[in-house]
Amino acid sequence: MTFSTMLSTMSSGMWKTFLIFALTLIGSLPLGMIVALLRKSRFAPVRGFIKAYISIMRGTPLMLQLLVWYFGPYYLFGWNIGNWRFPAIIVGFVLNYAAYFAEIYRGGIESIPAGQYEAAEVLGFTKFQTFMRIILPQVVKIIMPSVTNEVITLVKDTSLAFTLAYQEVFSLAKQISASQTSFMPFLIAGVFYFVANYVVEIVMARIEKSMDYYK
C-alpha cells in the first residue's frame, strides 16, 4: 500500500472522528448547562437524580459506558441493534461530556458573589434576566480555560469509539497497521490528533481573547 493510499483510506476515518467530535460538542455543551441548572434545582429528587447521573458518568470509564449504550438495548430488552452503532457512540459521548461540562459550569456559576444577585434584584431584574445578562457573561469567561481542557481531551477520547469497532482514525490505523505490518498508520493518526488539537488551541485562544470584557 502506498503512502498516499494509506492517507486517503485514513481520511475517511478522520471525517468520522470529526463527526464524533462535532456532534458531541453540539450536544453536550448545551446539555451540560441544563444539567448544571438542574443540579441547583430546589426540588430534592431532581437534585439527587442529577447528582447520581454526574457521579456515574464521571465514576465509570467512558469505554464501558459506550459498550453499555451499544449492547444494552439488546441485553436488557432484546432489541435488534442493526444501525445503532453510530447513535450509541454519540449518546455515550454526549451524556458523558455533559456531566463534565455541567461541573465546570457549576464551578463558574458558584464563583459569582451573592451580592451581584441581590444588586440585580434591587435593580428590578427578573431571575432570567439576571442569569442571562449578568451571571452568564461572567461565567463563560471564567470557565473558558477549563472548557478548552475538556475539548482537547475530547479530541483524543474520540479514539475510544474503537471499542465499538467504529471506523474512525484510530480503528483504521489499527487495522491498516495490522494488514500492512507497518507502524506508519499510527504515526499518521498521531499527527492527525496533534494537528486537530493545535487547531482547537488556536480557536479557543481566539474565543478567550474576544471575551476580554470586564477587564
Next chain:
Amino acid sequence: MKKRLTALMLVFAMIFTMAVLTACGGGGSDEGSSDSKYGEGFVFKHGFDLDYRPYSFVDDNGENGGFDVEMAKAVCDFYGWEYEAVPFNWDAKDAELNAGSCDCIWSGFTINGREDDYLWSEPYSDNTQKIMVKKDSGIATLADLAGKKVGVQTATSAYELLNDEEGQKELMETFADLNVYDTYTIAITDLNAGAIDAVAVDVTRAQEAMAKDDSLVCLEENLGSEQYGIGFRKDDQELCDLVNVALEALAADGTVAKIAANYPEIEEYITLGK
C-alpha cells in the same frame, strides 16, 4: 417522613419505567422472525474481523478484502442481495451477532469446540493450529515450550484450545506465561522483538507471516486441527440454508476456485467443491 415518601416514589417510578421498557422490548423482538425476508434486495450484513489476513483485512487499495469478504460478496451477487460490511471487534462477535448488527460471523471462524453455539454452514476451509517461533530459538517440539512465554490473540481458536481442559490446557500450564493480544500482528511483532518466545496461531495466518518474514518458522507438531465455517444465529436456519446452496453453486461454477487463486497461501486448504 417526606423524604422517605419521595424515595419510595422514585423507586416505584424506576421499576415502572423498567417494566414498560422491558414489555416493549419483548414485543418488538418477537415480530418479523417468521416471514421470509431474504428475497432480492435483502441487505446481507457480513460480520468480520478486519485483522484476519488472508480471510478478511484491509487490502492494498485501502478496501475491505480477503477470501471471506470476496466469497460473501459472491453469495450476495448470486441472490441479488445487497452486501453490507460490518467490521467488528473479534471479542464482541457474539454480542454483535445476537444483537442483529450482523447476520453472520464469516471471518476464518473455527467450528470445532463451538459446534453448539451457532448454526453452522458447511465447512469451507481446513485449518490447523501451529506454534510459530524464531528460527534460531532452539524450540523444536511442543515439549520445548516448557518455561517459555507464548503469545496468542484473544478469543481465537488457538486461545480457546490452550484454555480447554480437553484441548491443550495441560501444555499451556507448562508455559512460563501466556500473553493474550488484541491482534496477531502485535503478537508477531512482540515475537520478533524478543518479548515472547512463540506464538500459537492458525496455520494460514502463520504462513502469511512466514511469507513476509523468513526468520519465522512453525513447529512440525500440530497444536490442533479444525475447520472453518460461517456462524449464523441459531434461529436463522433459512439464511444458513440459502448460503449453503449458494456456496455449492459457486463451487460448481468455478467462482470459488477463482477467488481462492487470489490467496495462494490458503488455496490448498479451501475444501469447498473438493
